[in-house]
Amino acid sequence: MQLALAEARTALDTGDVPVGAVVLDAAGQVIGRGRNERELLQDPTGHAEMVAIRQAAATLGDWHLTDCTLVVTLEPCVMCAGAILAARVPVVVFGAWDEKAGASGSVYDVLRDRRLNHRAEVFAEVEAAECGSLLRDFFADPARRAIR
Secondary structure, three states, rough: OOOHHHHHHHHHHHHOOOOOEEEEOOOOOOEEEEEEEHHHHOOOOOOHHHHHHHHHHHOOOOOOOEEEEEEEEEEOOOHHHHHHOOOOEEEEEEEEEOOOOOEEEOOEEEHOOOOOOOOOOEEEEOOOHHHHHHHHHHHHOOOOOOOO
């Protein structure tokens, strides 16, 4: 999670919401890194998870991330949960819950929905205090409250 937090902190440099993600292979090696880049690229799909998944697939030369783990500082949203399932990521670890848009157990539980063709094992609240604090501090700035 510390690697994902480091990615999240770099998002602050571009005014993006500080969310970071890493994809680990079966040996625990980082094969993808991402941070929110929506503001930087003006891309609504520029979420940390999406960036990290794209990079991991490029590293492997295969979109099937069947032996990988995604670690992200904030609970994935519906879009990211869909990408996680599409990439067949079997394990997701996240820090802070997203009570507004979460899709991994709070608002929705897309990652464990038995109606879908793939499910992921979810480990929530890993380093939740640090992940949540980074986000709370970001949104405490009145100029940034409208970004989300």
